Amino acid sequence: MTRPLSRRLLLRRAAFAGAGAAVWPLWTADHDQAMAQAVPLGVSFDDAPFTIGVASGDPLPDSVIIWTRLAPEPLTSTMERPSGDLPDEVEVEWVVATDQRLRRVVASGTAPARAVFGHAVQVDVRGLEPGETYWYRFAYRGAVSRIGRTRTAPAGPTDRFRFAFASCQAFPSGFYGAYRGMAREDLDLVVHLGDYIYEGGGDGEGRSHTGPQIQTVAQYRNRYALYRGDPSLRAAHAAFPWVFTWDDHEVDNNYAALVPENTNAEEGNDEFALRRAAAYQVYYEQFPIRVGPDGTGFGLPTGPDFRIYRRFSAGDLLDIDITDTRQYRSDQLATATSGEAEDPSRTMLGDPQKAWLKEALGREVRWRAIANQTMMAQLEVAGLPEDVGGPLGDAMIGIDDDLAINPDQWDGYRAERRELLAFIRDEQIPNVVTITGDIHSHWVADLKVDFDDPTDPIVATEFVGTSISTSGFPDGSDMAVRALIAPTNRHFRYFEGERHGYAVVDVTPEQWRTTYRVVEDLDDPNSRVEDLAAFEVADGRPGADQISGGGGQPPRVPPRG
Ligand code: FE
Ligand code: CA
Numbered sequence: 055m056t057r058p059l060s061r062r063l064l065l066r067r068a069a070f071a072g073a074g075a076a077v078w079p080l081w082t083a084d085h086d087q088a089m090a091q092a093v094p095l096g097v098s099f100d101d102a103p104f105t106i107g108v109a110s111g112d113p114l115p116d117s118v119i120i121w122t123r124l125a126p127e128p129l130t131s132t133m134e135r136p137s138g139d140l141p142d143e144v145e146v147e148w149v150v151a152t153d154q155r156l157r158r159v160v161a162s163g164t165a166p167a168r169a170v171f172g173h174a175v176q177v178d179v180r181g182l183e184p185g186e187t188y189w190y191r192f193a194y195r196g197a198v199s200r201i202g203r204t205r206t207a208p209a210g211p212t213d214r215f216r217f218a219f220a221s222c223q224a225f226p227s228g229f230y231g232a233y234r235g236m237a238r239e240d241l242d243l244v245v246h247l248g249d250y251i252y253e254g255g256g257d258g259e260g261r262s263h264t265g266p267q268i269q270t271v272a273q274y275r276n277r278y279a280l281y282r283g284d285p286s287l288r289a290a291h292a293a294f295p296w297v298f299t300w301d302d303h304e305v306d307n308n309y310a311a312l313v314p315e316n317t318n319a320e321e322g323n324d325e326f327a328l329r330r331a332a333a334y335q336v337y338y339e340q341f342p343i344r345v346g347p348d349g350t351g352f353g354l355p356t357g358p359d360f361r362i363y364r365r366f367s368a369g370d371l372l373d374i375d376i377t378d379t380r381q382y383r384s385d386q387l388a389t390a391t392s393g394e395a396e397d398p399s400r401t402m403l404g405d406p407q408k409a410w411l412k413e414a415l416g417r418e419v420r421w422r423a424i425a426n427q428t429m430m431a432q433l434e435v436a437g438l439p440e441d442v443g444g445p446l447g448d449a450m451i452g453i454d455d456d457l458a459i460n461p462d463q464w465d466g467y468r469a470e471r472r473e474l475l476a477f478i479r480d481e482q483i484p485n486v487v488t489i490t491g492d493i494h495s496h497w498v499a500d501l502k503v504d505f506d507d508p509t510d511p512i513v514a515t516e517f518v519g520t521s522i523s524t525s526g527f528p529d530g531s532d533m534a535v536r537a538l539i540a541p542t543n544r545h546f547r548y549f550e551g552e553r554h555g556y557a558v559v560d561v562t563p564e565q566w567r568t569t570y571r572v573v574e575d576l577d578d579p580n581s582r583v584e585d586l587a588a589f590e591v592a593d594g595r596p597g598a599d600q601i602s603g604g605g606g607q608p609p610r611v612p613p614r615g
Contacts, residue, residue: 083130085129085130085138088127088129089129092129095225095261096261096284098283100199100200100288102126102138102197103126103197104124104125104192104197104198105125105128105279106122106123106128107202107282107291107292108121108122108192108292109121109122109202109291109292109341109342110190110291110295111295111297111298111341111343112297112342112343112364113204113205113207113243113295114344115182115369116181116182117178117182117206118188118204118295119176119177119178119342119343120150120176120179120192120204121174121177121342122146122175123175123339124173125173125279126138126140128279129276129283130276132272133271133272136169136172136275137172137173140167140169140173142169142170143166143167143168143169144167144194145164145166145167146164146165146167146175146192147163147164148163148165148175148179148191149161149190149193150182150190151190152186152189156191156201160182160188161181165177167194171339172336174340176342176345178346183206184206184207184210184369187205188203188205189203189204190203202291202292203292203293203294204294205294205295208242208368208371209369211370212369212370212372213371213562214371214560214561214562215242215371215372215560215561216239216240216558216559216560216561217559218243218244218294218557219244219247219489219519220232220233220236220244220245220519220522220556221246221247221248221427221491221492222249222492222520222521222524223251223281223523223524225252225261225281225284225523226261227261227523228554228576229261229286229523229577229578229579230290230522230523230579231286231573231575231576231578231583232286232554232555232556232571232572233284233287234286234289234583235571235581235583236290236293236556236583237290241293241294241558242295242368243294243297243366244290244295244296245296245366245376245425247425247489247490247491247519248300248301248302248427249301249302249304249491250300250303251278251281252303253268253306253307255268263277267306269329270332271332271336274333274336275336275339284579297366297374297376298341298343299362300427301379301427301428301491302380302427302462304333304337305329305330305333305334306330309380310383310384311381311385312330314326327357328358330358331355331357331358334355338354338360344364351364361378362381363375363376363378364376367419370418370420371563372422373414373419373421374425375411375414375422375424376425377403377426377427378407379402381404382403382404382407383401383402384402386461387451387466388451388461389451390452390453390461392453392454392468395466395467395468396468398469398470400466400468400470401467401470402464402467402470403470408473415481415483416483420485420561420563420593421561421566422483422486422487423559424486424487424488424489425489426490427490427492428462428493429463429465429490429493429497429518430463430464430471430516431500431518431543432465433459433543434465434543435450435458435538435543436456436457436458436542437456437538438458438538442528442531442535442538443527443528443531444494444531449461462492463492472503476503478513478514485566485593485596486513486515487514487517487566488501488514489517489559490517490518490519491518491519491521492518493518494520494521494524494525494527494551494554495527495551496549496570496586496587497517497548498518498547498548498598498600499516499518499545500516500545500547500596501545501596505543505545508544512596513596514596515596517557519556519557520551520554522554526552527552528552529552530552531551532552535549535551536549547589547597547600548598548600550586553572553573554573554576555570555571555572555583557569557570557571558571564592565591565592566591567588567589567591568588568589568598569587569589570586570588586603587600587603588601589601
């Protein structure tokens with residue numbers, strides 16, 4: 055069942071058909087041609103050289119990283135000519151103020167932008183006050199960037215914190231109306247859980263990536279620039295500080311450590327290490343990520359390695375432990391019995407990150423969020439009816455007793471999941487909440503050491519947020535999916551698979567509230583954003599209660615354990 059195409063969409067598709075007849079912007083070296091061809095895709099840029107806007111991130115109580123990238127020709131970067139006519143190194147001016155007209159300046163200076171990093175600029179602005187709002191701007195030779203707004207982290211006693219989390223923003227799948235809505239929120243922070251870009255090629259309809267898969271530094275740069283060409287994304291970056299982590303598509307679909315998606319093809323592990331190095335370097339260039347050697351940052355990417363797991367803290371109220379479940383993980387199982395999936399040598403986190411996470415969870419703080427990529431809750435289904443495709447359809451493999459799992463999720467790394475959840479139980483660590491992306495749909499789950507035992511206590515709560523734009527389940531399939539998951543997965547309290555948007559989280563000492571916000575129409579760049587459903591977790595009592603919103607309840611809710 056598909057929705058009838060709106061008139062707007064039909065017009066848009068017609069415009070794309072025209073654009074598709076020409077050479078796609080990523081694969082022409084001609085700047086003017088690329089820019090003209092990007093317009094029908096809903097792409098526009100800020101004035102050069104600050105075309106792809108500004109951003110800020112990794113706030114501390116006294117510091118925030120501010121970012122821009124000088125990209126006078128954003129879609130046609132090459133190794134020989136990464137940033138138009140810019141010299142190899144330029145000095146960029148920056149200013150930070152306590153007012154939006156930049157009159158009360160509290161910090162300013164210059165910072166280098168170098169060709170080797172795509173003329174990215176990251177400034178660690180120090181000496182700021184905790185929990186305060188600031189505005190910032192960059193300038194180069196008389197040209198100025200847009201003004202960004204940011205906020206430092208609170209310190210000490212903190213009685214409220216409000217953040218959004220988002221994931222999965224495939225450019226071909228739709229417009230970023232969700233980010234337009236997010237930019238209008240009142241938020242202290244945004245957490246991005248990965249799949250910020252998609253690496254694939256293809257000749258599809260609409261905002262297609264047309265062309266081969268991206269592999270090189272220049273190709274990754276141009277792909278990020280294309281995504282930032284959606285003005286709603288730039289608006290959301292300029293509105294709040296963000297913390298970023300990646301999933302697979304920032305490099306290659308379903309890669310695991312140094313194993314690429316296609317192990318049999320032209321690309322072996324050695325070649326993949328080079329590709330991962332390119333992708334990680336460009337990732338560093340595109341974001342305000344703290345890399346300083348001060349205990350909160352862990353240095354620049356070196357070859358194929360880049361440590362990005364780290365912690366954000368909001369005073370005594372909230373830690374967000376930001377994980378990386380791609381760089382260190384064991385390869386996905388291609389076929390499995392549950393015994394193989396239980397192999398204790400299989401890891402999602404790698405030993406150093408696991409030790410770091412356990413230590414982080416033991417800190418004295420009210421709430422502990424784990425920023426996670428793939429679903430931690432067990433998801434086992436008995437067979438797949440024809441009409442259930444989407445994120446469940448493609449990726450499942452058979453396991454015991456005619457059950458199927460998605461081996462890219464924590465279900466393929468069961469011993470480590472049990473170790474982590476048993477640690478939370480045995481150490482009596484309260485108020486652990488995982489925030490998760492990847493599966494392009496909404497889920498709320500109880501996390502337990504033994505998901506198959508209805509009497510096993512709930513030890514943590516999982517909120518899986520939908521995608522910003524990437525395709526979810528086919529229209530009209532929600533009832534079938536709920537019927538499919540209910541018998542074997544009693545720990546889910548909510549599922550919705552057709553809407554796209556982001557989540558807003560309100561944290562106080564007494565409760566955690568997650569509100570799922572969704573766009574009315576993914577094909578409308580100015581779509582209205584509405585509430586789908588909201589859930590609360592009470593201090594000291596894991597498991598979420600739905601407090602508003604309609605559809606989406608699973609058929610049965612298990613009794614509170
Ligand atoms: Fe995704
Ligand atoms: Ca993913």
